Amino acid sequence: GAVVSQHPSRVICKSGTSVKIECRSLDFQATTMFWYRQFPKQSLMLMATSNEGSKATYEQGVEKDKFLINHASLTLSTLTVTSAHPEDSSFYICSARDARVGNEQFFGPGTRLTVL
């Protein structure tokens, strides 16, 4: 199946700093990528849909100025958590849609963000 990578896998930062998370589709082009957030013992919550070359579509309740998404190429989407605070600590997961396989979503391994 298609492979999606995320970098970094784990990041610890101080409160007030910004953190960038990368999501890459390694062997296919993805016009659409998705960003999810997963709290412990909770389900994945869709944060936003990232479309190559256009603005991301954010889900209700997600602050677009805090979670900046850029999808500048067909293989890369980035999520920047700006001015991170401890409540932003979470597991962030991206997925990429592969049109070659019925638009199935392939998921990255996730990024564990800890804000001190």
Next chain:
Amino acid sequence: AQSVTQPDIHITVSEGASLELRCNYSYGATPYLFWYVQSPGQGLQLLLKYFSGDTLVQGIKGFEAEFKRSQSSFNLRKPSVHWSDAAEYFCAVGPYSGAGSYQLTFGKGTKLSVIP
């Protein structure tokens, strides 16, 4: 709005025993249903999906699921569990959102432990 309920947070089975993971959904129209597995350090992997047709769906790794509209359920089954099946399992419903995209809503997951 759609929702997914996985009643069992944690299930423990012996290796070789049969397995059934429960999933109930709420959705106003014909649902598109998915089961994913998440292993530590790995991205979510699609086990199987139901769009239409035969209500008994076969997936990878020996898993199957049965769609029961009258019960709003999509339970995952495996006749004989292997130790490598220990992981977190997520049920998801995804109405078609156009352009070949499915916007996934996930359940909270069921953690499966396997006793050797």
